[in-house]
Amino acid sequence: MILVTGGCGFIGSNFVLDWLAQSSESVVNVDALTYAANPATLASVAADSRYAFERADITDRAAIDAIIAKYQPRAIVHFAAESHVDRSIHGPMDFVRTNMLGTATLLESARAHWKSMSPEAATSFRFVHVSTDEVFGSLGPTDPKFHELSQYQPNSPYSASKAGSDHLARAYFHTYGMPVMVTNCSNNYGPRQFPEKLIPLMIVNAIAGKALPIYGDGQQIRDWLYVSDHCSAIRRVLESGRAGEMYLIGGDAERANLDVVHTICAALAKFRPGADYTKQITYVTDRPGHDRRYAIDFSKIERELGWRPSESFTTGLEKTVRWYLDNDAWVKDVQSGDYKTWMERNYGARA
Ligand code: NAD
Ligand code: TYD
Numbered sequence: 001m002i003l004v005t006g007g008c009g010f011i012g013s014n015f016v017l018d019w020l021a022q023s024s025e026s027v028v029n030v031d032a033l034t035y036a037a038n039p040a041t042l043a044s045v046a047a048d049s050r051y052a053f054e055r056a057d058i059t060d061r062a063a064i065d066a067i068i069a070k071y072q073p074r075a076i077v078h079f080a081a082e083s084h085v086d087r088s089i090h091g092p093m094d095f096v097r098t099n100m101l102g103t104a105t106l107l108e109s110a111r112a113h114w115k116s117m118s119p120e121a122a123t124s125f126r127f128v129h130v131s132t133d134e135v136f137g138s139l140g141p142t143d144p145k146f147h148e149l150s151q152y153q154p155n156s157p158y159s160a161s162k163a164g165s166d167h168l169a170r171a172y173f174h175t176y177g178m179p180v181m182v183t184n185c186s187n188n189y190g191p192r193q194f195p196e197k198l199i200p201l202m203i204v205n206a207i208a209g210k211a212l213p214i215y216g217d218g219q220q221i222r223d224w225l226y227v228s229d230h231c232s233a234i235r236r237v238l239e240s241g242r243a244g245e246m247y248l249i250g251g252d253a254e255r256a257n258l259d260v261v262h263t264i265c266a267a268l269a270k271f272r273p274g275a276d277y278t279k280q281i282t283y284v285t286d287r288p289g290h291d292r293r294y295a296i297d298f299s300k301i302e303r304e305l306g307w308r309p310s311e312s313f314t315t316g317l318e319k320t321v322r323w324y325l326d327n328d329a330w331v332k333d334v335q336s337g338d339y340k341t342w343m344e345r346n347y348g349a350r351a
Helices: 011-021 039-045 062-069 083-088 092-115 119-124 157-176 198-207 227-241 255-269 298-303 313-328 326-332 339-347
Strands: 003-006 025-029 051-055 075-078 127-131 180-185 211-213 221-223 246-249 254-256 282-284
Touching: 003 011, 011 025, 011 039, 011 227, 025 062, 039 051, 039 326, 062 092, 075 092, 075 227, 083 092, 083 157, 083 282, 083 313, 083 339, 092 127, 092 157, 127 157, 127 227, 157 180, 180 227, 198 211, 198 255, 211 255, 221 255, 227 246, 227 298, 246 298, 254 255, 255 282, 255 313, 313 326
Parallel strands: 003 025, 003 075, 025 051, 075 127, 127 180, 180 246, 211 282
Antiparallel strands: 221 254
16 A cells, blocks of 8 residues: 555545546555645545545644554555745745654654565565655746756745655655655646645635735746646656656646736636636735745656656646636635634735
């Protein structure tokens, strides 16, 4: 079986659902169930004998050791992280704890497991560390896209803590020979994303008749990838990636934030006509240290592993808008916890 961490979050839950739909192999999901998790997301597979859930914090070495000893995974796919840039600006220490200390703890536990394996099992063991393009910093308008040799220049506590975790993962290959691979992906969107990130926030606010808050001038560019394409890329890396390598993953879909919000408004006007959602667009104070542009050159994974995105931004965004329209109960569920406090904290003080 394989072990995933953070499987109750956005990308992890999509990965677990896709895995169980496409593979006969079992998966154990280790998640601490922070505010970003919704265990109900995986209710459809809770009774599947190939699925197991263990609630644990990745900084807890004894708990992780016990889970690994119990399930003896042949591979680990590490999604668990604190993942929201704005939250990292308000409170960096949670990011350092989970992303750096948590990854270090998981790597140590995985190393002990890997050392205890037979030589054949140890050779085929894989640890995939899932990371972000934000570790490379910000691009100018005409700069070439990020690639595997781009310099690490993280600008936010989130990206700095992910950069630290990437370096640890890399060091475990170079120092111990543990078969680790790092993937760095651009911004994901799709079903089951917590509505504090740009795309789901704009969808749920638009439907609720609330403001659509654009930071600064809205001309910051992200390279958007539909989440199931990210999951298929990780499966390719797990199956055929070379140990010790890093693979960049992107959507070939650079869009300015303001264009993204206009596209969401147009999709909503199509599926739920009757309002001009663009009237809800509001410009608010910019995020401090806001990265201007991210873009990914994914030619390495395309060349070596035959992966490229299958969804265009137009089709992916329409699917996403439809999912949020059809899953109001899921949205209400994740908005119940500390969501209101967060919205007040992040947006209340913005002019
Ligand atoms: P998310 O915030 O939606 O989910 C994170 C999950 O990790 C949650 O279920 C949470 O409960 C769990 N978690 C957090 N701290 C934990 C801890 N200490 N121990 C155990 N579990 C813990 O995040 P996501 O958007 O699904 O991102 C998953 C991974 O992909 C992250 O590593 C992130 O850096 C990376 N990534 C995300 C994007 C994106 O656009 N969302 C893009 C590229 C890379
Ligand atoms: P986000 O979804 O937080 O992802 P990231 O910061 O990791 O790229 O934000 C995506 C872009 O949208 C980013 O440039 C910030 C911007 N943004 C807004 O303009 N308004 C908002 O309310 C949010 C949450 C984000």
